Amino acid sequence: MYIDTHAHYDDAQFDADRDRLLQSLAAAGVDAVIDCASDVKSLDRVMDLVEKYPFVYGAVGIHPENVDELDVEDSSMVYNYADQSDKIVAIGEIGLDYHYPNNPDRELQQEWFIEQIELAKELELPVIVHSRDASRDTFEILQDYGRGLCGGVLHSFSGSPELAAEYVKRGFYLGIGGMVTFPNAKKVAATVERIPLEHLLIETDCPYLAPVPNRGHRNDSRNLAYIAARIAGIKGVTVEEVARVTSENARRLFGL
Numbered sequence: 001m002y003i004d005t006h007a008h009y010d011d012a013q014f015d016a017d018r019d020r021l022l023q024s025l026a027a028a029g030v031d032a033v034i035d036c037a038s039d040v041k042s043l044d045r046v047m048d049l050v051e052k053y054p055f056v057y058g059a060v061g062i063h064p065e066n067v068d069e070l071d072v073e074d075s076s077m078v079y080n081y082a083d084q085s086d087k088i089v090a091i092g093e094i095g096l097d098y099h100y101p102n103n104p105d106r107e108l109q110q111e112w113f114i115e116q117i118e119l120a121k122e123l124e125l126p127v128i129v130h131s132r133d134a135s136r137d138t139f140e141i142l143q144d145y146g147r148g149l150c151g152g153v154l155h156s157f158s159g160s161p162e163l164a165a166e167y168v169k170r171g172f173y174l175g176i177g178g179m180v181t182f183p184n185a186k187k188v189a190a191t192v193e194r195i196p197l198e199h200l201l202i203e204t205d206c207p208y209l210a211p212v213p214n215r216g217h218r219n220d221s222r223n224l225a226y227i228a229a230r231i232a233g234i235k236g237v238t239v240e241e242v243a244r245v246t247s248e249n250a251r252r253l254f255g256l
């Protein structure tokens, strides 16, 4: 029924019960999961998960908060991981994060964002983009370097509905997660209201960002039901419709 297009089951927060939890997802209506790498160490863990579980797919890439651990030759390392398995279906998560003052230099983040977009083009894979407090630069880089990409998703999109519409015009999808259930996240709700379901994906970003009513707890893909229900409420359609269309979108973008 549902596809979780952004998860981090490689995270240590799942060490105690990862297998049991992943085995329970099918019964909760979760058909597939895309597990996203975030740093160099997580690349091997993502590869292990996609080998072990038929319904887990992977994205390989380095999150902007971790690009300072990279050397120039590390882009070929990311390439080799992506090239190793047909179950690696995207480059991600990549992007820009200007939120914390001690994050890597903006110029370094931008270099690696562009470098990994180029990798995605070479590999003919879509991108999973993280953008926090960096709306303008993210848009400009995707505008300047994104031509020729096999599409992509703005994960956990929290920009304006107007910006959302600009991305959709350029063929990108918008990832909607737990934030849509937060009473103060008005922009996310406005984006869901404005953008047709055909351009939305659902995601948890677990273990982070659990939706209401589980906000503040460890998140997992079973919570997609709350996210889908909230989207259904905003758009005035059934949960089944949200599940069906967002799953079709995920299968189309990632070639599942």
Ligand code: NI
Pocket: 006, 008, 036, 093, 205
């Ligand atoms: Ni993430």
